[in-house]
């Protein structure tokens with residue numbers, strides 16, 4: 034199994050429910066963490082809870098072309114390499130097509146599809162140089178099974194899955210692993226902005242979702258977990 038101790042790990046979406054729990058678990062396992070999120074004060078709080086100094090986090094809006102250049106610069110001035118990229122940044126807009134605005138559609142694509150692309154564009158070259166690395170994306174089960182009212186979200190997550198499959202083909206002769214984590218409902222701040230009747234107490238906890246990512250960071254050295262599905266007992270879509 035791969036070890037976490039001493040690994041250089043970037044977590045995008047570290048201010049979120051899943052990302053912040055993951056950060057704390059990986060910090061406790063001895064990783065060299067670098068965190069990013071949009072909300073600067075929340076990011077500083079999460080970084081402090083992981084005992085990181087000011088060089089190991091950087092706030093930016095990943096949906097905006099150009100902002101990732103600053104993240105890359107700050108990351109590589111803190112650390113010499115990147116072993117693992119965990120992308121837990123994302124938004125959920127769950128609306129029927131007649132309620133969904135063009136702006137919401139585009140923002141969803143920019144956050145859930147463009148941002149993962151831009152992160153890979155910034156950090157894959159270093160992994161290619163090392164000929165080794167691990168990328169974990171979180172498409173969610175709506176990136177595998179569509180749901181009514183999720184046209185924008187599913188488009189972004191299906192796009193993410195397609196993009197990752199293509200990049201996996203591109204790099205299959207390297208030791209860079211690509212893992213898609215398909216999560217069902219996770220009780221996190223994600224649902225605070227979604228106008229839908231859901232049973233949050235029946236969802237997976239953010240802490241359990243984070244433990245799954247922690248486990249994925251330690252996948253077998255001779256193989257790859259290309260995908261993993263974790264969904265609540267009472268709502269199994271797959």
Ligand SMILES: NC(=O)c1ccc[n+]([C@@H]2O[C@H](COP(=O)([O-])OP(=O)(O)OC[C@H]3O[C@@H](n4cnc5c(N)ncnc54)[C@H](OP(=O)(O)O)[C@@H]3O)[C@@H](O)[C@H]2O)c1
Pocket residue numbers: 045046047048049050051052070071072073075093094095096097120121122123124125144171172173174215216217218219220221222223224
């Ligand atoms: N919760 C679920 O039920 C569920 C299920 C399946 C898949 N997922 C996926 O899992 C991932 C994490 O979800 P979560 O539950 O942890 O959600 P969350 O608590 O809402 O956290 C989302 C994270 O994404 C960041 N983010 C959003 N827009 C961003 C932007 N433009 N630039 C940079 N960062 C941005 C947020 O940063 P700020 O807070 O700093 O703005 C936050 O760190 C998402 O990709 C989501 O689609 C979630």
